[in-house]
Amino acid sequence: MADDFEVPKLPTYLEIPKMNEGVMAGDGPFKSVEEFQTPLGFPGAKVDNWQEVAINKMGELKSKYRSVQVFLDACVKCGACTDKCHYFLGSSDPKNMPVARQDLFRSVYRRHFTFAGKYFPKLVGAKELDDAMLDDWYNYFHQCSQCRRCSVFCPYGIDTAEISMAAREVLDAVGIGQKYCNQILGKAITIGNNLGLPEPALRDTLLDLEEEIEEETGVAVKYPLDQKGAEILLITPSADFFAEPHIDGLIGYGKVFHQDGVSWTMSSYASEGANFGMFIGSYDIMRKAALRIRKAALDLEVSRVMVGECGHAWRVAYSFWNTLSGVGAGADISDEHAMKLQNQLDSRYPQPQHIIEYTHDLIQRNKLKFDKSANDDRTVTFHDSCNVARATNMGGIPNGQFILPREVIKAVCNNYVDMERSTIMESTFCCGGGGGLLTDDLMEIRIKGAMPRMQALKEVEKTDAVDTLVAICAICKSQFSKVLPKFDFDPYMIVSAHQLVSEAIIMDKPQTDDSEAEMPIEETITETVE
């Protein structure tokens, strides 16, 4: 994609831009090809009767998902959402206003599925699905990171993410897929992770990591793979296995597990937390990816399933795993599918559990010791990742998803400040790269969309000399590494929450080594479930 765009200047205050129609018009991200489409069950190229297929698919989605129908019908065009999307604030293209983005889909819905739109299309803004409209769909529904910020401000809770998922599902059904997502999904559902790392490569990477940590700390922190009978199965985004700054987070998880003395494992069959099936709106593919985790949990006979630092993975895990794969609790006795797994899982813990919940719990119980001064060279702020902030919870307490990560960070470092209130917690600005946009061919929208977050960061840099940005999402971390330098920040200022944990944690030295394996597991269990 063209590099001839200007990186937005960071204003002192975030202002609502004047509209510039068509600035983000274009062909959208690279399109998928047959090779990546067929394995997912999508047509390899745009089908001949695409209009018919698309309208049928819309009808199917409308009846399947209450969200889609309610959101399409309930909008009154009040305009409350128009200045809430980071992509609009950063790009000033009016089609990036949430309601205008929805209207691309809604106008076709009205034309084909509502009385007013069938007979008075002009009056209610109903439009036909023609080539131009389809191109707009492809372009603008790939300028939405499905972060759901608009839905917080909508009086009816209309969630553009649902609409953009539906639109992408229709696009896939007519054979127009996005290369980035669909290629990755192919790897995820055949090899087990988004990177396509096979088992030997994974094992190798982990062995290297063990050596590295032992050299550095003198403690033999283990990274077990496919260890049958372990207590915890860790599902983490595959970026954690090798890329900076992700891997420092993985080092942190390992150290925490080591200190707790719990037995844990990862799976080579399900070595991916991310689930791009959600981004393309496909229930089936999302389920396929989730079922790998179910199988891994059953095969490895674990009693707990835990999720690493990944935003949308936590949404899928927290909100959908119970439905998709049975990783959860409360199954009906008649529900064989769920019962089979839930009989094996330990109901005293939340299933699935987030690594932050786990570490937080250990800190609460004084199981971990820290030297907070190890992070004294940093002044830290926390970026709430959209999917964690607006689609999940932690700790089972209201707003736990905001409280727990901050408490973990504050437990391991002395200098912490929050960014401006309207840009964090439930109003957090997306990093700009979520929702399947984390690809170089979308760099322009990624940079522009990052502007609101960068502006808030710049402010705390000026006022509090913040030099470290913490995130608990692999996509956020990758995106920030790329866009931070464009806004004159140090690309290495983005770190994992567990990297800070890793730096401050005081490890027991090897003399107590042999006791580690026999630690009575029962004693470490407390009531994390309320």
Added chain:
Amino acid sequence: MRMAREVVLFESLFKSNKWTWLFGWLFHVGLLLVLIRHARYFWPGDLPEIFLLVQPFKYAAFAMVIGLIGLMGRRIAVERIRYISAPSDYLMLILMLVIGISGAVMTFTSNHTDVIMVKQFASGLLTFDWANLPTEVHFLVHIFMVFVLMAIFPISKLLHVPGVFFSPTRNQVDDARKKRHISPWALRQEKEQEVRLNETLGKDE
């Protein structure tokens, strides 16, 4: 409960835009009070004393009209909202304005209509006993527009009224880890896939 706050106070709208909230809320509350006061036209027989309390609600008509004018002003003046507006969005406001203003004119100027006749007509409707309506122009405009409004209710954006109660992002309970929520179609699909899975597994062996 958040749904109650949402419906009564328009909490999310307050968070997002104070002007839209102010005008929107004024309009909706005004409308509600005016509607309550309209009950007296439908009440069969003499009015119980409680209706004296409702009497001052007639001033809510001003809140309603002010709210509507504010909303219309925004729709025209704010570039972003003009961009997203279809003709029907303006027409809806005009319709409500005509209803509100014609009603207020009857109440507050000397153009009173014969409310007793209206009452006979309205209670007549309830008992299938047809009575004649007054024929003042203000009244006819008022009631005709109300009929139009009622007619387009189910096919227009007025569906936001029931819609807000069904909005999944507002009415779902946060208990996904403790309870399995599965749609009937997803369950059906799961069963079918399981059968297929079993069949293919059988062939492999």
